[in-house]
Amino acid sequence: MTKIDDLKKERKSIVDTYSGKRVKDTYIDGVIKNFQDVQYVKIKEIIEETSDTKSFILEPDYDKGTKELASFRAGQYISLKMFIDGAYTTRAYSLSSAPSRINKGYRITIKRVPDGLVSNIMLDQIKVGDGLTISRPMGDFGYNKIRDEKNVIGIAGGSGITPFMALAYAVQDKLEDFNLTVFYSVKTEEDIIFKKEIEHFNKHSKKVKFVITLTREEKDGYLNGHINKEMMEPYIKEFNTVLMCGPKALYKTMNEILGEFNIPRKCVHYENFFLDYEPTEEKTYELKVIMKNDFKIIKCKSNETLLVSMEKAGIKAPSLCRVGICGYCRSVILDGKIKMVGGNMEKALSENDYIHPCITYPESDIVLRLDI
Numbered sequence: 001m002t003k004i005d006d007l008k009k010e011r012k013s014i015v016d017t018y019s020g021k022r023v024k025d026t027y028i029d030g031v032i033k034n035f036q037d038v039q040y041v042k043i044k045e046i047i048e049e050t051s052d053t054k055s056f057i058l059e060p061d062y063d064k065g066t067k068e069l070a071s072f073r074a075g076q077y078i079s080l081k082m083f084i085d086g087a088y089t090t091r092a093y094s095l096s097s098a099p100s101r102i103n104k105g106y107r108i109t110i111k112r113v114p115d116g117l118v119s120n121i122m123l124d125q126i127k128v129g130d131g132l133t134i135s136r137p138m139g140d141f142g143y144n145k146i147r148d149e150k151n152v153i154g155i156a157g158g159s160g161i162t163p164f165m166a167l168a169y170a171v172q173d174k175l176e177d178f179n180l181t182v183f184y185s186v187k188t189e190e191d192i193i194f195k196k197e198i199e200h201f202n203k204h205s206k207k208v209k210f211v212i213t214l215t216r217e218e219k220d221g222y223l224n225g226h227i228n229k230e231m232m233e234p235y236i237k238e239f240n241t242v243l244m245c246g247p248k249a250l251y252k253t254m255n256e257i258l259g260e261f262n263i264p265r266k267c268v269h270y271e272n273f274f275l276d277y278e279p280t281e282e283k284t285y286e287l288k289v290i291m292k293n294d295f296k297i298i299k300c301k302s303n304e305t306l307l308v309s310m311e312k313a314g315i316k317a318p319s320l321c322r323v324g325i326c327g328y329c330r331s332v333i334l335d336g337k338i339k340m341v342g343g344n345m346e347k348a349l350s351e352n353d354y355i356h357p358c359i360t361y362p363e364s365d366i367v368l369r370l371d372i
């Protein structure tokens with residue numbers, strides 16, 4: 001019998017053992033004991049960037065034991081942890097401040113999302129002095145001098161500008177050495193986040209340039225329309241690295257344009273905090289979550305990830321990036337049919353039923369074992 005056969009046998013016995021229904025749970029609700037190098041911070045300042053976007057400057061919360069903020073590389077994000085109406089959830093936000101000026105605090109910048117649970121709380125309820133719990137900085141988005149070319153083209157839409165501000169400061173402060181041109185697409189001049197900082201870079205920096213295009217109005221000083229081949233042509237060199245951060249519609253158009261420039265896929269890198277999936281019909285299934293010697297049975301919907309279903313049911317399941325990249329939520333499907341959307345799960349693991357619940361939708365009743 002192979003190792004895999006043994007594993008399958010063991011999993012089958014777990015499913016058999018946890019039959020029946022248990023309503024009251026103990027261990028499973030408290031899975032998260034620590035939150036990957038947790039940092040306790042306080043809101044030092046809130047800056048109104050546009051009518052629907054605010055920046056939050058975060059400083060260490062000494063009273064809670066965080067003496068200094070962890071350093072970060074330009075392009076990284078932190079995961080914000082919140083308890084809302086008795087349920088636990090996380091959200092990832094790129095750091096938009098200068099990595100070399102960590103003593104001034106982290107800056108995260110949040111745009112209102114229609115029906116956005118966390119973004120609306122941050123924009124409407126959080127005030128200066130409030131405490132937050134965040135992870136250490138994480139993620140691979142950004143400049144990698146071994147991998148990347150010296151000519152870096154940034155493509156940003158809406159609040160996707162945030163990691164590029166950190167990259168621009170990293171170049172300005174000589175932490176990184178490359179030429180950065182950022183194409184920034186927004187609806188109107190009113191929607192430009194970090195307008196003054198962008199103007200400052202455009203005026204004073206030899207290595208950083210922002211090209212802003214307005215898609216819903218024409219104004220002097222800006223390009224007009226969606227980012228297109230003609231706008232980009234003057235900035236494309238023989239060898240380029242492209243970094244993209246924005247809404248999914250932007251990625252689709254940009255991939256076509258980059259194809260016309262013959263920029264190889266391996267030179268294009270994405271930061272995305274969204275999932276590109278819509279099930280054909282909405283159904284409700286049963287999700288059995290097993291952890292150590294405990295289990296809980298909850299409902300899950302075909303249009304919600306298993307992570308979201310667990311959070312709504314009050315299970316403190318692990319999560320950080322919520323887009324299948326960090327691996328922190330890794331779990332095992334013991335039974336049921338699923339649809340996993342994107343992510344970077346290793347082939348060997350996915351072939352052996354490991355999944356990332358943050359990017360997994362149910363297509364039947366599910367038995368899931370939290371693998372931590």
Ligand code: FES
Nearest residue numbers: 320322327329358
């Ligand atoms: S939370 Fe990062 S992979 Fe699921």
